[in-house]
Amino acid sequence: MRLEVKCNVENCKYWEKGDQCVADSIYVVGLNGREEAASVDETACKTFEEC
Numbered sequence: 001m002r003l004e005v006k007c008n009v010e011n012c013k014y015w016e017k018g019d020q021c022v023a024d025s026i027y028v029v030g031l032n033g034r035e036e037a038a039s040v041d042e043t044a045c046k047t048f049e050e051c
């Protein structure tokens, strides 16, 4: 079963209308090289590629 990933980063090459991420997989990291996050604001998608 494919996991649905919603995203609002419209200038990513994996973004499609309806806030759909169409990448085969995504890699989410903690900000600033950290491997822990205290809140959602401290996570980010590393798979992003500008289109």
Ligand code: SF4
Pocket (backbone or CB within 6 Å): 005, 006, 007, 008, 009, 012, 013, 014, 015, 016, 020, 021, 022, 023, 026, 045, 046, 047, 048, 049
């Ligand atoms: S790869 Fe990351 S930034 Fe790009 S559409 Fe998917 S979730 Fe968003």
